Amino acid sequence: xxxxxxxxxxxxxxxxxxxxxxxxxxxxxxxxxxxxxxxxxxxxxxxxxxxxxxxxxxxxxxxxxxxxxxxxxxxxxxxxxxxxxxxxxxxxxxxxxxxxxxxxxxxxxxxxxxxxxxxxxxxxxxxxxxxxxxxxxxxxxxxxxxxxxxxxxxxxxxxxxxxxxxxxxxxxxxxxxxxxxxxxxxxxxxxxxxxxxxxxxxxxxxxxxxxxxxxxxxxxxxxxxxxxxxxxxxxxxxxxxxxxxxxxxxxxxxxxxxxx
Ligand SMILES: NC(=O)c1ccc[n+]([C@@H]2O[C@H](COP(=O)([O-])OP(=O)(O)OC[C@H]3O[C@@H](n4cnc5c(N)ncnc54)[C@H](O)[C@@H]3O)[C@@H](O)[C@H]2O)c1
Numbered sequence: 001x002x003x004x005x006x007x008x009x010x011x012x013x014x015x016x017x018x019x020x021x022x023x024x025x026x027x028x029x030x031x032x033x034x035x036x037x038x039x040x041x042x043x044x045x046x047x048x049x050x051x052x053x054x055x056x057x058x059x060x061x062x063x064x065x066x067x068x069x070x071x072x073x074x075x076x077x078x079x080x081x082x083x084x085x086x087x088x089x090x091x092x093x094x095x096x097x098x099x100x101x102x103x104x105x106x107x108x109x110x111x112x113x114x115x116x117x118x119x120x121x122x123x124x125x126x127x128x129x130x131x132x133x134x135x136x137x138x139x140x141x142x143x144x145x146x147x148x149x150x151x152x153x154x155x156x157x158x159x160x161x162x163x164x165x166x167x168x169x170x171x172x173x174x175x176x177x178x179x180x181x182x183x184x185x186x187x188x189x190x191x192x193x194x195x196x197x198x199x200x201x202x203x204x205x206x207x208x209x210x211x212x213x214x215x216x217x218x219x220x221x222x223x224x225x226x227x228x229x230x231x232x233x234x235x236x237x238x239x240x241x242x243x244x245x246x247x248x249x250x251x252x253x254x255x256x257x258x259x260x
Contacts, residue, residue, distance in 0.1 A: 006240040008033030011081035013074065015064050015121055016091030018045035020191035021141060024228030025088050025235045026050075030057055032236055034086065037077035041091070064091045064117030074124040085134055086239050087125035089118045090141040094193055096152040096200040107155045114159035115166070122170055126179065135178030139238045140167050141231075142183040142250050144258055152204050164250045171248030180247040182238045187254025188216035189226040221256030230255070 012029045016022035018040035026038045026049070035056040040046035043061025050059035058080055062073040078084045093113045095106050118140050129136035145153050146160035163183055171181040188194065194216075202209040217225060234253040237243050252258040 003031045003033070006032040006236060006242065007086070010034040010085045010239070011078075011083050012086035012088065012239070013037040013039060013077050013081075013084060013125075014088040014090060015039050015062060015117070016041075016141075017088075018042045018049050018059075020193060021186060021189060021228045021231050022088070022090040023049055024232035025090055025139075025141075026057070027053060028229070028232035028236050029086065029088070029239065030054070032240070035081055037073075037081065039073055039077070064089070064121055065112045067120050067123075070120045070124050074128060078128060083132060083134065084125070084128050084136065086137050086139075087121065088139045088141070088235060088239070089121035089125075090139075091117050091121075092141060092143075092193075094153070094156045094197060096197060096204060097155075098152055098204065099154050102155055110155045110159045111162075114156070115162040118163050118166060122166070122181070126170070126174055129174075129179050130177060136180075137239050138170075138179070138181040139235050140181070140183040141235075142167070142185045144185055144187045144252075144254050146183070146185050146250060147252070147258055152201065167250055168248045175247055180243070182243070182246055182248065183250040184231055184234045184238060185250050185252045185254065185258060186231045187226050187252075187257040188220060189228060189231060191228060194225075219257055220254070224255070226253070226255055 012034045014026040017026040017038035038046045038050045039060040039062035041063045047059030050057040142163040143160040145157040146164045149157045167183045198209040198212045201212045
């Protein structure tokens with residue numbers, strides 16, 4: 001991606017940043033001039049990813065389902081950065097299962113990371129922004145499944161619909177303080193999550209994984225799988241002043257799979 005300096009001088013924290021979409025967002029923020037704290041439940045991979053980015057990046061171990069740990073890592077990162085202006089709540093998980101076979105553990109795990117994790121990350125971001133008088137920006141990663149349900153993804157969709165409602169509500173709550181809260185809704189993105197989903201869906205629908213992948217491409221008007229960088233571009237837009245008059249939005253970034 002071209003560096004336009006859109007985030008020069010900004011101090012960012014990204015969750016789920018060791019790989020996939022989170023890493024692409026962290027790299028794009030960094031390329032646009034931000035200093036970035038990359039956090040992930042896989043702390044070792046976050047540290048390695050940060051070292052690859054350079055001296056304006058640092059890695060942290062953070063499980064976003066743990067409120068105490070989230071508070072502690074935000075404090076550590078804000079101390080290193082000398083403040084915090086920008087938070088991307090991206091960490092997420094998925095599983096696929098028919099509702100009749102869905103376990104409580106699967107339901108709880110998806111809700112814990114995807115919905116509660118966004119709540120805890122956004123709460124810490126807003127606490128920091130309010131305490132320091134910062135007109136900060138939050139970008140949440142929702143999903144195609146935050147706007148339209150899909151077979152075998154009822155639990156995941158429920159957790160992602162929650163992100164849209166949370167984003168709208170928080171945006172209204174903090175707008176008077178100059179804090180903006182938006183979400184990005186990716187489509188079929190080529191990451192390790194997608195690799196797992198293609199296998200699961202193939203088994204659930206008795207199809208070859210390659211045929212599932214072909215269906216994802218056929219469902220995408222722009223005619224290819226989405227790349228993590230395609231999502232990161234929209235995250236940069238939402239993080240930067242280019243979107244200064246947007247708040248409470250959940251922007252589709254899906255190559256046309258979703259159009260409203
Ligand atoms: N890949 C897609 O097609 C797609 C589509 C729509 C939305 N999304 C969303 O995008 C986000 C990133 O997905 P991805 O495809 O890059 O997935 P991925 O599995 O490739 O990467 C997710 C990262 O999140 C981390 N993570 C998992 N649980 C965590 C926790 N409790 N605390 C902190 N970090 C944790 C993982 O270690 C991993 O590094 C997720 O919120 C996902 O739901 C993905």
